Amino acid sequence: MSGTSVTRGSVAIVGAAESDLGAVAALMSPIDLMAQGIDRALHDAGLSLKNVDGLFCATTQARTSAMSLAEYLGLPNAYTDSTIVGGSSFEVHVAHAHAALEAGLCSVAAIAYGSTQRTIGRRAASTREFNPYENPSGRSCRPAPMRWRRAATCTSMARRGSRWRKSRWRRGTGR
């Protein structure tokens, strides 16, 4: 098989941290939590936001999370990637960050996740994507209309919480 591939060991994780976890303060947003985690991971790595030029993130609650996160952090020129493929999105981000770092598209990549599903509930956090060919119940393949619940808006009060993880990559010298 021809083609290029990244060099094993050419990059390294240099910091990792968690945001607030569990029942977080009311009206926290997933982007708040991502930013909080990135800030703590930067402290862990001995780096600062000034070093960050790559943002990789995903959350079901924000389709354009990398754009929102870049705005939040004040990094409008960052290389961004908000690939969503479900729970494995962040492993994909690691692979994408590896490739971006090797390609010189960024030098310090931050990978982030944030969710307030514990607060707003799964239905509000994740809209369903129906595959009409895989509908086991035999009901109409058209998705049922979403009831627009208050819980899906920013006015919902937190009774439960949220979680997120974050890790950071940096271009290394390889071994």
Added chain:
Amino acid sequence: MPNAAESPLATYIAHLKRGELGYQFSPSANQVVFYPRLIAPKTSKRDLEWRVSKGLGTVHATTVVHPQQGDSYNVCLVDMDEGFRLMSRVEDIAPNRVKIGMRVKFRVHTPEGDEDPYPVFTPAEGA
């Protein structure tokens, strides 16, 4: 590390319910921050303190939205005197009469029902 006691949005809404337009300021970076955040953009400063705006600003950009149904309305960006910009609308004036450079004053709009309050503006002559 214990969880943060209050989210930026919750504090912002609490200010609005008191009739105030809150914003943040980092003394160590001399940096004004809006929209409210847990850390400051660019500098990532954590020493964000809350301040209340005097409520006066200048229209930076303005447009009129013409929905299929309902009245046309104004959408604008306002540069507050304290040094931050936010999106809102100017009321008490025809939407297309809002002009760049117009001085405006903040007031709280509280929607019916349980929606959160938000800032709106009115023309402020000679302010």
